[in-house]
Structure formats: structure tokens, C-alpha cells
Amino acid sequence: xxxxxxxxxxxxxxxxxxxxxxxxxxxxxxxxxxxxxxxxxxxxxxxxxxxxxxxxxxxxxxxxxxxxxxxxxxxxxxxxxxxxxxxxxxxxxxxxxxxxxxxxxxxxxxx
Amino acid sequence: xxxxxxxxxxxxxxxxxxxxxxxxxxxxxxxxxxxxxxxxxxxxxxxxxxxxxxxxxxxxxxxxxxxxxxxxxxxxxxxxxxxxxxxxxxxxxxxxxxxxxxxxxxxxxx
Numbered sequence: 086x087x088x089x090x091x092x093x094x095x096x097x098x099x100x101x102x103x104x105x106x107x108x109x110x111x112x113x114x115x116x117x118x119x120x121x122x123x124x125x126x127x128x129x130x131x132x133x134x135x136x137x138x139x140x141x142x143x144x145x146x147x148x149x150x151x152x153x154x155x156x157x158x159x160x161x162x163x164x165x166x167x168x169x170x171x172x173x174x175x176x177x178x179x180x181x182x183x184x185x186x187x188x189x190x191x192x193x194x195x196x
Numbered sequence: 197x198x199x200x201x202x203x204x205x206x207x208x209x210x211x212x213x214x215x216x217x218x219x220x221x222x223x224x225x226x227x228x229x230x231x232x233x234x235x236x237x238x239x240x241x242x243x244x245x246x247x248x249x250x251x252x253x254x255x256x257x258x259x260x261x262x263x264x265x266x267x268x269x270x271x272x273x274x275x276x277x278x279x280x281x282x283x284x285x286x287x288x289x290x291x292x293x294x295x296x297x298x299x300x301x302x303x304x305x306x
Contacts, residue, residue: 089238116292127284128239128296135292143293175238181292184229187238 108176
């Protein structure tokens with residue numbers, strides 16, 4: 086089954102404790118992206134990747150890192166999480182110019 | 197940066213009625229896409245309309261695009277309770293980037 090898988094689905098953690106949210110897709114998509122969703126703001130892009138070893142900043146990249154060492158994986162790293170990063174996070178993937186496939190989301194709470 | 201702005205923010209209708217949601221955007225686009233999100237879940241792609249198209253249909257969905265007014269509308273005909281969800285428009289320009297609006301919350305009462 087074609088899918089984008091994110092882990093974990095839920096995480097409660099504390100300020101400053103490094104965390105990684107994993108994202109994996111099985112559709113051989115070149116393009117992958119991370120979004121955060123906050124009430125009233127829709128989805129905002131954090132980082133994206135056009136292909137392996139090619140990543141770039143989206144609209145709200147501060148406090149986040151990503152890597153794209155393999156085509157299928159695109160982890161999101163929070164080196165020193167802060168409460169303003171509490172949000173619902175989505176990973177998505179697609180072929181260029183095509184609709185994006187989304188994971189089920191990761192709800193992150195940082196205390 | 198938020199490009200698409202949906203209107204209304206929330207819509208409540210009876211089952212069987214039609215639901216219309218509007219989206220306006222600011223810059224030139226390659227295509228405009230509509231997505232649906234059930235509560236707390238990931239977004240699901242509904243329909244894509246290219247900048248050189250004016251109207252597109254998919255089942256009970258009808259999307260229009262007016263590039264001169266930089267606006268689009270999504271019509272859901274004969275709505276069902278299962279259509280209750282949030283609906284987002286997203287514009288795509290060069291480089292594959294999608295820019296989402298804040299969404300319309302649709303509630304269909306049975």
C-alpha cells in the first residue's frame with residue numbers, strides 16, 4: 086500500500102531535549118516536505134527536499150533541521166525544542182508537480 | 197507566507213444541500229489543489245486544477261478557477277454527513293512548493 090509513515094504519532098517531551106520525528110515513504114517520490122499545522126494558520130512549510138542530499142528552507146525553518154540521506158526517508162530534527170514548537174506536524178511526498186501524499190501526523194507537545 | 201485564503205472559515209449545512217467554499221490567492225500559479233482533512237488526520241488530495249483550466253469535476257466535486265480574479269471555488273453537491281471535515285486550498289507555483297490557506301471547516305448535519 087502506498088503510504089507516508091510518520092513516527093511517533095504522539096510525543097510529550099520537555100524543553101531542550103533533542104528529538105527526531107521520522108518520515109518514510111514507499112512511493113519512490115523525489116519530493117518530500119515537512120509542515121506544521123497550528124489553529125487558524127493552516128499548514129506552513131518547515132523544510133523540503135527535491136531529492137537525495139538536496140534540502141531547503143520553507144517558511145518557518147527556525148529551530149528545525151532535516152536530512153535526506155536516502156530517497157525514502159526525511160527525518161525532522163528538533164535539536165533544542167521549545168514550547169512554541171508545540172504543534173501538529175505532517176510529512177508529505179510527491180513526484181514533482183503532482184499532488185502530495187500526507188502522513189497521519191505527529192502531535193508534539195513540548196513542556 | 198499564506199497564499200490561499202478560504203471563505204467562509206466555517207460552514208454548517210444540512211445533509212443533501214450543496215456546500216461551496218471559496219479560495220483567493222495573490223501570486224501567479226501553475227496549479228491549485230484542494231485537500232480534505234478529517235479531524236486530527238493527514239490531508240487527502242481531492243482535485244488539482246491547472247492554471248489553463250477553468251473547471252474540473254470529480255464525482256460530487258466541482259472546482260472552478262478564475263486566474264484573472266485569482267480565485268477558486270469548491271462545490272460539493274448533495275452533501276453527506278461523511279463530508280464533515282476541513283477543506284484546504286493550496287497553490288503551487290514553480291519548484292513544487294505548496295502554499296496552503298487556513299481552511300474551511302464544513303459540518304454536515306444529518
